[in-house]
Amino acid sequence: MYADSTAVLGPLAAYIEPHSYDLCAEHSQRLTAPRGWAVLRLAEPDPGPLQPSSDDLEALANAVREAARRPHDRDGADAALLARPRTHLRALPDPDA
Template sequence: MSLVRRCSRTACGRPAVATLTYVYADSTAVLGPLATYAEPHCYDLCAEHSERLTAPRGWDVVRLADAGAPSRPSGDDLEALANAVREAARPHERIERSNGSQGGNPGGTNPSATPGQANGPTRRGHLRVLRSPES
């Protein structure tokens, strides 16, 4: 049977998700992931109380991210993904090459093309365009 630690705030019975520690010498409150073990000078907080945490005037609050928790993508991440999908969906101009037109590459094939793909690079950056068998 697993014992669930509860929020340290008075009259709050919600499960704890974060641990608050005060560094008095630096006037800093450190809020991080739930500690493995309950410590006597640390406070376990539920999600609501950890989000609303404020420190005394003149103190700093340091919020440490939980490395084990899945992070939510930022707006920049989503925009970069959308731009990459748009770029991959655009039809690329294929350059027709004739035999011997590429100096040291007899046969006129593109050495960077993946097997089964003829002329023209389809790899751009870290994304690769996969053509359907019908095209």
């Protein structure tokens, strides 16, 4: 924030932002700002909430089951909207495994 004379240091960027740079851990610890500037260090996000929970997976499974039901099995659903061709879902291997 140039106008505020503040350097913000936080987690790696999720997208390209002008005037922002990704730093390694060593350089982020040694970062200094110009005289009169403040350095605002943001905490790393907790990685726990970023992982899918069993509730998330159960909700996804329920949504897939609901979408797979035939239109006449649903109460009050618009059959014309739901009568589109069925698609098949596949599980793909984890690329990191």
